[in-house]
Amino acid sequence: MMMPQDIDLILQEALLYGRSFLSRGKVADYIPELAKADPSHLGICLILPDGTTCRAGDWNVPFTMQSIAKTFSLILALQTVGYEKVFSKVGMEPTGDCFDSIVQLESKQLPPFNPMINAGAIVTVGCIDLPDPFEAFLDLVRRLCFHDAIRLNEQVYLSEKHSGLRNRSIAYLLQSDHILEGDPEQILDRYFRMCSVEVTTEDLARYALILANDGLDPVTGGQMIDEWIVRIVKTLMLTCGMYDESGEFAVKAGIPSKSGVGGGIVAAAEQGIGIATYGPVLNKKGNSIGGIHMLEYLSGKLNLHYFANKTCTSV
Ligand code: GLN
Numbered sequence: 001m002m003m004p005q006d007i008d009l010i011l012q013e014a015l016l017y018g019r020s021f022l023s024r025g026k027v028a029d030y031i032p033e034l035a036k037a038d039p040s041h042l043g044i045c046l047i048l049p050d051g052t053t054c055r056a057g058d059w060n061v062p063f064t065m066q067s068i069a070k071t072f073s074l075i076l077a078l079q080t081v082g083y084e085k086v087f088s089k090v091g092m093e094p095t096g097d098c099f100d101s102i103v104q105l106e107s108k109q110l111p112p113f114n115p116m117i118n119a120g121a122i123v124t125v126g127c128i129d130l131p132d133p134f135e136a137f138l139d140l141v142r143r144l145c146f147h148d149a150i151r152l153n154e155q156v157y158l159s160e161k162h163s164g165l166r167n168r169s170i171a172y173l174l175q176s177d178h179i180l181e182g183d184p185e186q187i188l189d190r191y192f193r194m195c196s197v198e199v200t201t202e203d204l205a206r207y208a209l210i211l212a213n214d215g216l217d218p219v220t221g222g223q224m225i226d227e228w229i230v231r232i233v234k235t236l237m238l239t240c241g242m243y244d245e246s247g248e249f250a251v252k253a254g255i256p257s258k259s260g261v262g263g264g265i266v267a268a269a270e271q272g273i274g275i276a277t278y279g280p281v282l283n284k285k286g287n288s289i290g291g292i293h294m295l296e297y298l299s300g301k302l303n304l305h306y307f308a309n310k311t312c313t314s315v
Contacts, residue, residue, distance in 0.1 A: 007302075013301075017297045034261065041057075046205060064153050067259060069197060070116050089179060094246055110179055111179050164188065208269075214231070245285040249287075264291070267295055
């Protein structure tokens with residue numbers, strides 16, 4: 001049985017290991033506002049099922065969720081319109097292409113492959129059948145992160161809205177093929193807002209804790225998300241959550257995870273452990289390079305791989 005101070009020590013080691021890779025990547029700049037992030041930042045938060053919270057480095061620096069929002073919009077779509085409707089509009093397969101690729105749309109391999117890439121997420125957001133989908137999204141994020149003050153970062157939202165030409169192309173291509181229902185501009189506006197919601201690693205680790213415990217909050221005992229929805233979300237995180245690096249990350253870390261170009265990664269680990277990392281320096285695939293390496297390190301140290309030998313739990 002590990003003590004919190006043992007885990008604190010391991011987090012410090014993970015941080016050191018993660019930092020050694022930061023010179024190999026760069027901060028996202030295709031959304032101009034994201035380019036302002038400090039490339040030296042690296043932080044992590046890990047929460048055990050009894051609520052013990054361990055933090056290291058720049059765990060408290062706020063960042064926008066970006067693609068991590070895709071997990072919340074999938075939950076909301078499944079809750080509001082159900083499995084059949086959502087998966088008639090979006091698939092469940094990894095793409096092997098980058099997150100904002102339009103190549104499959106143009107070659108008529110429809111519908112979009114999965115809800116964790118931009119095309120699939122835009123369709124998923126379009127499915128959410130509620131009077132104010134963004135308010136419902138924000139409410140869900142606040143509840144699952146246990147933090148009422150979570151809000152939109154207006155600058156990042158406007159920056160992406162003005163520079164998001166690729167996403168606009170994706171939405172109009174989807175409309176032309178009758179996959180996207182409704183006004184593309186309105187759906188894109190919701191998608192940009194969702195991506196621009198600002199969190200810290202502790203917020204996301206709290207959410208990861210719920211995912212890691214099949215929708216149950218082990219601290220309060222409340223069922224926060226239906227178990228069948230969590231199973232779908234975690235499966236898609238494991239197979240598609242790190243875009244065209246999902247296979248390699250599944251082999252090396254084996255933790256259902258979702259990254260965002262803001263530098264965050266949310267990771268729902270074995271043994272009911274919730275983890276989130278932040279480091280805005282990205283690798284070529286658009287994943288946080290420090291975050292990936294910290295999670296790989298922790299997976300080895302704490303026996304968190306999905307297919308690890310379950311008889312030797314180490315935490
Ligand atoms: N908002 C970003 C975009 O649509 C999200 C992409 C990401 O985090 N990979 O380009």
